[in-house]
Structures are given as C-alpha cells and as structure tokens.
Amino acid sequence: MRLKNKTAIITGAGAGFGEGMAKRFAAEGANVVIADLDGDGAQRVASEIGAQAAAIKVDVAKRDDNQKMADLALSRFGGVDIFILNAGVTHPNQPLGDVSEQEFDRITSVNMKALFHASQILVPEMDSRGGGVILGTASTAGLRPRPGLVWYNASKAWVINACKCMAVELAPKNIRVNSLCPVAGETQMLADFMGEDTPEIREKFKSVIPLGRFSQPRDMANAALYLCSDEADFITGVALEVDGGRCV
Numbered sequence: 001m002r003l004k005n006k007t008a009i010i011t012g013a014g015a016g017f018g019e020g021m022a023k024r025f026a027a028e029g030a031n032v033v034i035a036d037l038d039g040d041g042a043q044r045v046a047s048e049i050g051a052q053a054a055a056i057k058v059d060v061a062k063r064d065d066n067q068k069m070a071d072l073a074l075s076r077f078g079g080v081d082i083f084i085l086n087a088g089v090t091h092p093n094q095p096l097g098d099v100s101e102q103e104f105d106r107i108t109s110v111n112m113k114a115l116f117h118a119s120q121i122l123v124p125e126m127d128s129r130g131g132g133v134i135l136g137t138a139s140t141a142g143l144r145p146r147p148g149l150v151w152y153n154a155s156k157a158w159v160i161n162a163c164k165c166m167a168v169e170l171a172p173k174n175i176r177v178n179s180l181c182p183v184a185g186e187t188q189m190l191a192d193f194m195g196e197d198t199p200e201i202r203e204k205f206k207s208v209i210p211l212g213r214f215s216q217p218r219d220m221a222n223a224a225l226y227l228c229s230d231e232a233d234f235i236t237g238v239a240l241e242v243d244g245g246r247c248v
Contacts (some may be wrong), residue, residue, distance in 0.1 A: 001028055001029040002028045002029070002225065002229040002230070002231065003025055003028040003029045003030035003082075003225070003228065003229060004028075004029030004030075005029070006029070006030045006031070006081040006082060006228075007030065007031040007032075007033070007073055007077040007078070007079055007080055007081050007082070008022075008025050008030050008031070008032050008033070008080075008081065008082035008083070008084065008228070009032075009033040009035060009069055009070070009073050009080055009082070009083050009084070009122075010022050010025070010032060010033070010034065010035065010084040010086055011035045011036070011058065011060050011069075011084065011085055011086050011087040011114070011118075012035075012036055012037075012060075012086040012087030012088065012137075013032070013034040013035060013036055013042065013045060013086065014034065014036030014037075014038045014039075014040075014041025014042040014044070014045055015036070015038070015041050015045075016185070016217060017086055017137060017182065017185065017217050017220040017221075018034075018036070018084070018086040018087070019041075019045050019217060020216075020217025020218055020220055020221040021084060021086065021217075021220060021221045021224045021225075022034055022045055022049065022053065023045070023048070023049060023221070024218075024221035024222065024224070024225055025082075025221075025224075025225065025228075026049045026050075026052045026053060028225060028229075030052070030082070031052050031053070031054075031076075031077040032046075032049065032052060032053045032054075033053075033054050033055075033056065033069055033072055033073045033076070033077075034046045034049075034053055034054065034055045034056070035055075035056050035057075035058040035060070035069045035087075036055075036057065036058065036087070037057065037058065037059055037060075037087070038057075039055070039056075039057030042055035042056060042057060043055045054072055054073075054076045054077070056068060056069050056072050058087075060085070060087045060110055060114035060117070060118070061106075061109035061110050061113060061114055061117075062117075063117045063121075066114070066117040066118050066121050067121055070118075070121050070122055070125065074125070079125065079129055080122055080125050080126060080129075080132065081126070081129065081132050081133065082132060082133045082134075082135070082228045083118060083122050083126075083132070083133070083134050083135070084134075084135045084136075084137070084224060084228075085114060085115050085118060085134070085135070085136045085137060085159075086137040087110060087114065088110060088111050088137060089106055089107055089110045089111065090107065090149065090152040090193065091103040091104075091107060091149070091151060091152060093148035093149055093193060094148060095148070096150040096151065099150075099151055103151075104151050107151055107152060107155050108155060111152075111155035111156065111158070111159065112155050112158050112159065112162075115136060115159065115162055115163075119134065119166065122134070123170065123173070123175065126173070126175050127173045127175065130174060131173065131174030131175055131176075132174075132175050132176075133175070133176050133177075133178075133227070133228045134163070134166065134170075134175065134176070134177040134178075135177075135178055135179065135180065135224055135227055135228060136159045136160075136162070136163045136177075136178075136179040136180070137159075137179070137180050137182070137220070138156045138157075138159040138160045138163070138179040138180060138181050138239060139152075139153075139156040139181055139182060140181050140182065140183045140241065140243045140246050140247055141153040141156045141157075142155075142156030142157035142158075142159065142160045142181060142239075143157075143160070143181055143239070143241070143247050144246065144247050145157075149193065156181075159179055160179050160181070160239045163177045163178060163179040163237070163239070164177075164179075164237045164239070167236040167237035168237065171236060176227075176232070176233070176235065176236040177236055177237065178227050178232075178235065178236060178237065178238045178239070178240065179238070179239045179240070180220060180223055180224060180227070180239075180240050180242055181239050181240065181241045181242065181243060181247070182215045182219070182220055182242045182243060183209055183214065183215050183242070183243035183244055183246040184205055184214055184215065185214050185215035185216060185217070185219075185220075186214050186215075186216060190214070193205075208246060209243065209244040209245065209246050210244055210245030210246070210248065211244030211245055212244070213244065215242060215243065215244070219242050220242055223240055223242045227240065
C-alpha cells in the first residue's frame with residue numbers, strides 16, 4: 001500500500017503503459033483518474049479497477065480538458081498528489097521531410113504542450129497540499145534517437161529537459177518531477193515506430209536491446225510506482241531509462 005490515501009491522474013491510461021500504471025497504482029492503494037482520448041477505453045480500465053477509479057475522456061492538447069480532469073480529481077477524491085503525463089503520439093517512421101505539418105502540430109500539442117497546460121493547472125493544487133509528484137513519459141528516443149522519427153524524438157527530448165527544469169524550479173514547493181524513458185514497447189504505437197510490423201523488423205529492433213525484448217506495461221508501472229512513492233522522496237530531475245540496456 002505504498003500509495004495509500006494518494007490520488008493520481010494518469011493520461012493515456014485507457015490502454016498500454018498508462019493502463020498498467022493505473023492498475024498498479026490502484027493495487028498500491030491510490031485513487032486514480034483514468035484520462036484518455038478513448039473514452040470507452042478509459043471507462044473499461046476504470047470499471048476493472050472499481051471504486052478507486054474515475055474515467056474521463058480527455059484531449060490533453062486542450063486546456064479546458066486538462067481543467068476538467070483536474071476538477072474530476074478534486075470533486076471525486078478531494079485533491080491531486082500525483083500527475084503522470086503518459087499520453088503521447090508519434091508520426092510513422094519516415095524521412096523528416098515527409099512528415100506533414102498537421103502531424104508535427106499534433107506531436108507538439110500532445111507530447112509537449114500538454115505538460116504546459118497540466119502543470120499550470122495542477123502545480124498550484126499540489127502546492128496547496130504541501131507537495132506532489134509529476135512524472136512525464138518520455139522515451140529512449142529522446143536520449144538515443146533513431147532515424148525516421150526525427151520530430152517524435154525531438155518532442156521526447158523536450159519532455160526530458162522540461163521535467164529537469166521543472167524539478168529545479170518546483171523543488172522549493174516539495175514537488176518532485178521526473179521522467180521515464182522506455183524503449184519501444186508492445187503498444188498501439190509500435191507499428192508506427194518500426195514503419196512496418198513484420199517479424200524481421202521486430203527482430204531488428206530487439207537486436208539493439210541487450211535484454212532481448214520490448215518493454216511491457218508492467219516495466220513502466222513498476223518504475224513509475226517507485227518514482228511516485230515516498231521511497232523516492234529524494235529523487236527529482238531524473239530521466240530513468242526503462243529500456244533493457246538500450247541506452248548503455
């Protein structure tokens with residue numbers, strides 16, 4: 001029960017890494033707001049968790065939607081202690097000049113601007129409660145980029161740096177800010193990362209991961225649990241690689 005009496009908002013929690021985090025956090029005693037653009041997915045996860053969870057359809061690129069998820073956490077559970085910016089999008093693996101402006105704008109809005117919106121809304125609430133934790137899902141792509149994903153890679157490097165900067169500024173408020181850097185995982189975005197989903201390409205991607213497999217939701221959930229628990233109360237500004245050795 002490492003998160004007993006805590007309330008967490010997790011974006012992109014209707015599937016994949018976010019779902020894994022939400023269920024792990026609930027198992028450790030947290031109340032969880034399941035926020036996702038896929039409202040049905042959010043409701044499914046919340047129903048599987050039970051009374052500790054509340055679901056809401058959210059486009060994290062929109063400030064009003066960020067405010068609504070914060071309001072839900074306050075009305076349902078009385079506050080916010082943990083915020084995880086997990087929602088993210090990518091463009092298909094392709095040359096940088098082939099990415100459309102519309103795709104670029106969506107990447108910057110979801111992967112980057114969402115943190116701007118959420119932090120401005122949630123930091124005052126956390127400050128009023130004496131502190132809190134913010135965790136951004138970045139990527140090994142922000143540390144060891146691959147060709148074909150230039151603008152996605154850049155957005156994740158931005159998340160890493162933004163979280164480090166926030167960690168320094170918010171430390172006096174007892175708000176810790178870290179990021180997680182997973183290697184490619186068995187999520188809905190895997191095919192876009194690879195360009196084409198074939199057994200041969202999967203093996204090519206796995207070949208650069210020393211532990212020999214893709215990341216899984218449980219890997220991210222366990223890492224997030226540690227960083228958001230009081231066991232990590234002296235850790236801030238860290239970009240934790242959850243990557244099977246990819247970045248070594």
